[in-house]
Amino acid sequence: xxxxxxxxxxxxxxxxxxxxxxxxxxxxxxxxxxxxxxxxxxxxxxxxxxxxxxxxxxxxxxxxxxxxxxxxxxxxxxxxxxxxxxxxxxxxxxxxxxxxxxxxxxxxxxxxxxxxxxxxxxxxxxxxxxxxxxxxxxxxxxxxxxxxxxxxxxxxxxxxxxxxxxxxxxxxxxxxxxxxxxxxxxxxxxxxxxxxxxxxxxxxxxxxxxxxxxxxxxxxxxxxxxxxxxxxxxxxxxxxxxxxxxxxxxxxxxxxxxxxxxx
Amino acid sequence: xxxxxxxxxxxxxxxxxxxxxxxxxxxxxxxxxxxxxxxxxxxxxxxxxxxxxxxxxxxxxxxxxxxxxxxxxxxxxxxxxxxxxxxxxxxxxxxxxxxxxxxxxxxxxxxxxxxxxxxxxxxxxxxxxxxxxxxxxxxxxxxxxxxxxxxxxxxxxxxxxxxxxxxxxxxxxxxxxxxxxxxxxxxxxxxxxxxxxxxxxxxxxxxxxxxxxxxxxxxxxxxxxxxxxxxxxxxxxxxxxx
Numbered sequence: 001x002x003x004x005x006x007x008x009x010x011x012x013x014x015x016x017x018x019x020x021x022x023x024x025x026x027x028x029x030x031x032x033x034x035x036x037x038x039x040x041x042x043x044x045x046x047x048x049x050x051x052x053x054x055x056x057x058x059x060x061x062x063x064x065x066x067x068x069x070x071x072x073x074x075x076x077x078x079x080x081x082x083x084x085x086x087x088x089x090x091x092x093x094x095x096x097x098x099x100x101x102x103x104x105x106x107x108x109x110x111x112x113x114x115x116x117x118x119x120x121x122x123x124x125x126x127x128x129x130x131x132x133x134x135x136x137x138x139x140x141x142x143x144x145x146x147x148x149x150x151x152x153x154x155x156x157x158x159x160x161x162x163x164x165x166x167x168x169x170x171x172x173x174x175x176x177x178x179x180x181x182x183x184x185x186x187x188x189x190x191x192x193x194x195x196x197x198x199x200x201x202x203x204x205x206x207x208x209x210x211x212x213x214x215x216x217x218x219x220x221x222x223x224x225x226x227x228x229x230x231x232x233x234x235x236x237x238x239x240x241x242x243x244x245x246x247x248x249x250x251x252x253x254x255x256x257x258x259x260x261x262x263x
Numbered sequence: 264x265x266x267x268x269x270x271x272x273x274x275x276x277x278x279x280x281x282x283x284x285x286x287x288x289x290x291x292x293x294x295x296x297x298x299x300x301x302x303x304x305x306x307x308x309x310x311x312x313x314x315x316x317x318x319x320x321x322x323x324x325x326x327x328x329x330x331x332x333x334x335x336x337x338x339x340x341x342x343x344x345x346x347x348x349x350x351x352x353x354x355x356x357x358x359x360x361x362x363x364x365x366x367x368x369x370x371x372x373x374x375x376x377x378x379x380x381x382x383x384x385x386x387x388x389x390x391x392x393x394x395x396x397x398x399x400x401x402x403x404x405x406x407x408x409x410x411x412x413x414x415x416x417x418x419x420x421x422x423x424x425x426x427x428x429x430x431x432x433x434x435x436x437x438x439x440x441x442x443x444x445x446x447x448x449x450x451x452x453x454x455x456x457x458x459x460x461x462x463x464x465x466x467x468x469x470x471x472x473x474x475x476x477x478x479x480x481x482x483x484x485x486x487x488x489x490x491x492x493x494x495x496x497x498x499x500x501x502x503x504x505x
Contacts, residue, residue, distance in 0.1 A: 100364040103357045115465045217462065227473050230448070230464035235371035237458035240481065244474055251470070 011197075011212035018200040024209065025054070029202045032253070035260045037154060039162040044175075047163025047183065051155040054206055055145035060155035061138045062163045062183070066173055069125070069132040077124025077132045081110035083139040083152065090144035104231070109139060109152045109191070111229035112220030116189035119160060123184045131171055135160075135183070146207040149218045149231075150257065153191040158261045161185050189228055190257045192250035193218040196236060201246065203253060217246050221254040268443045272429035278440070280309075284433045285479060287423070287486055288396075292403070292494035294411045295502070302412025304494065306404040309437050310394025315404035317412040319384035334379035338367040340401055342390040362398045369402055369422070369451045369461035375415040384414060395441035399423050399487075402451050402461065407491050411498065419491045422451035422461060423483030425476040427468060432475045434483045448473075450480040454488045457481075 014024055027033065033054030042048035047062030069076060083106035085093040098106075113119065124133035137159070139152040163183035167174040195205040195213040205213055214236025220229030227247060232238070238246075269279060276283060288309030297303035300316035307313075323329045340362040344350050355363075370386065386408060388401040399422035406420040426436045428444035436444055446466025452459055459481075468476060 098357075100360045103360045104364055107357060107361050111465050115467065222467070225470075227464065227468045227470070228466065230462060232365070232459070232462035233368065235368045237372050237453060237456075237460045238462070239458060240477070243459055243462065244477070247473060248470060 007212065010208065014209060014212050015198040015200075018197060018202070023202060025206055029200065030249070030253075032204045032256065033206065035154075035257070037158045037260045037262060039158050039262050045159075046166055046178070047159040047161075049155040049158035049162070051151045051158070053147060053151040053154075053204070055143060056147060056151050057141070057143040058148065058151045058155050059140045059142055060152065060159045061140065062156075062159045063136040063138070064163070064166060064173070064183070065134050065136070066126060066131055066168070066171065067134045069129065074129040075122065075125040075132075077119070077121040078134040079110070079114055079119060079121065079137070080134065081106050081113065081137045081139070081156070083109070083141075085141060085144075089141045093144065104233075105148055105152060106139060108149055108218060108229065108231045109137075109156055111231070112153050112189040112191050113137065113156055113160070115228040116187045116220070116222040118157065118185055118187035118189055118222075120184035120186055126168070126171070133165075144207065146205050146210040147193055149193050150191050150204060153189070153220065154257055154260070157185075157188055157190060161188070161261065162263055187222050188258050188261065189220050189222050190254045191218050191220045191229065192253045192257065194246045194250065195234070196238060196242070201242060217243065219247055219250045221251055223258070225251045225254070269439065272440060272444070273431050273433075278428075278433065280437055284431055285482070287435045287483055288437060290487065290490050292407060292490045294407050294494045294498040300408070300412070302408045302410065302414070304404040304407035304411060306400050306407075308396065308400045308403075309435075310392060311390070311397055311400045312392035313397065313400045313404045314389045314391060315401065315408040316387045317384065317405070317408040317414065318387075319412070320379040320382035320414070321385075323381065323383035328383070329381045331380050333376035334374075334382045334384050336367055336371050336374055336376060336384050336386070338363050338370065338386045338388065338405065340366055340388045340390070340398065342393065342397070346390045346393045362401070365461055365463065366398065366402050366405060369420055370405060370409065372458070372460040373406070373416045373418050373420055373453055374409065375417070378415055384409075393438075395436055395438040396424050396449070399449050399451070403487055403491065407494055410495055418453045418455045419488060420451050420460060421454065421484040421487035421491055422449060423480050423487050424449040425480035425483065427466065427472060427476065432472060432479060434479050446472075446476070448476050448480055450477065450484060452481060452484045454485060
């Protein structure tokens with residue numbers, strides 16, 4: 001009950017500020033928070049990245065292993081994306097099996113990575129029908145202050161572009177010996193999230209905004225600016241015009257995000 | 264090219280199943296098909312066969328989930344093990360969890376949940392047979408089931424996908440087009456206002472293609488909407504006769 005009343009008061013506050021042209025953290029409506037992306041920050045992972053987006057902090061690890069291909073794709077590597085919302089990162093995260101928010105996060109990040117075809121999975125076949133590389137992307141938020149979609153996708157692609165193949169011997173992976181060979185990656189998809197609060201549309205919602213948003217739209221773009229993934233969230237709605245406008249202006253923001261990826 | 268991929272998706276203006284690019288698969292909606300549910304609907308949409316049932320408003324369990332300001336809407340999308348070519352393991356998986364979530368959010372935008380505080384409204388969607396586009400068929404059925412249960416709503420929610428196959432923008436992909444096509448864009452709308460309450464996309468579209476597909480999907484939703492209304496009218500006529 002109390003939580004609910006507080007939420008209403010918060011929403012009122014955030015919305016009134018927006019009516020006056022201001023955001024809770026003083027940003028412009030079309031402005032990202034400060035972004036930093038570091039890669040190669042974990043020595044045990046074949047690829048890794050640490051993304052900070054304002055006060056949101058996400059670690060992404062890429063691990064490689066070998067295994068059977070899918071029967072319908074016998075000469076293709078396998079991509080698996082997983083997210084874990086550990087209670088360390090927020091009082092609202094709980095222990096236990098993944099809930100629908102966790103699953104949605106993993107699937108929406110996966111969508112941009114997979115549909116852009118950025119990983120050259122066809123080059124990850126070791127023996128057709130028998131043995132292929134399996135790429136595990138693990139999304140690991142450490143401090144949750146809103147907009148995990150953009151932060152995790154950015155972290156995932158940054159980590160993938162800095163992933164080195166481990167040594168393979170007699171079909172077994174020697175994780176202690178890393179080769180100079182990089183995971184073949186040919187595109188740089190990123191995701192851009194806008195949210196709608198009342199009648200306002202703002203980029204990169206921080207936690208306070210995310211808690212009160214009516215609707216959210218995440219759009220994934222490849223390097224060419226083509227749309228590769230979309231996901232609407234929240235119990236509110238968008239007009240057709242709002243969606244078309246978000247998809248158009250998000251493209252520029254995608255390019256901006258991409259500039260933060262090292263290497 | 265993937266194994267089994269057709270060389271052409273459109274020949275002489277016709278798709279592999281004989282439809283034109285802007286044509287829906289045959290759609291049949293029936294309301295009030297289940298005895299025990301408070302409201303229900305059955306949808307046959309091409310090769311999709313979907314049942315939806317609505318229970319509520321009712322007492323909520325577990326009680327700590329109760330909301331003092333509104334009813335809690337819970338949606339469950341589930342696929343029968345025999346609904347697909349390769350048997351699906353029973354129970355929720357990651358895909359059905361995501362679909363349940365976006366379905367709930369789409370329906371929350373129209374249901375007057377504030378009228379029933381401290382209660383639950385449950386909607387169960389069961390995919391009995393699948394031929395691509397099951398989430399749209401599920402939402403379409405679910406909103407008819409809600410209306411059939413007499414739950415106050417500001418509108419029905421029709422859903423329909425558009426996509427891209429073999430370079431063409433087409434309406435309502437069926438399984439071959441979904442498997443080998445280049446993009447899929449499921450959309451659900453609130454027809455009276457034109458608001459969009461569900462929007463997902465995977466694949467690859469340019470801005471122009473996206474706008475074209477989006478427009479086409481909305482047109483598809485409007486056709487679905489007519490069928491939803493017909494189904495409800497029919498069940499009320501039948502009930503008034505009885």
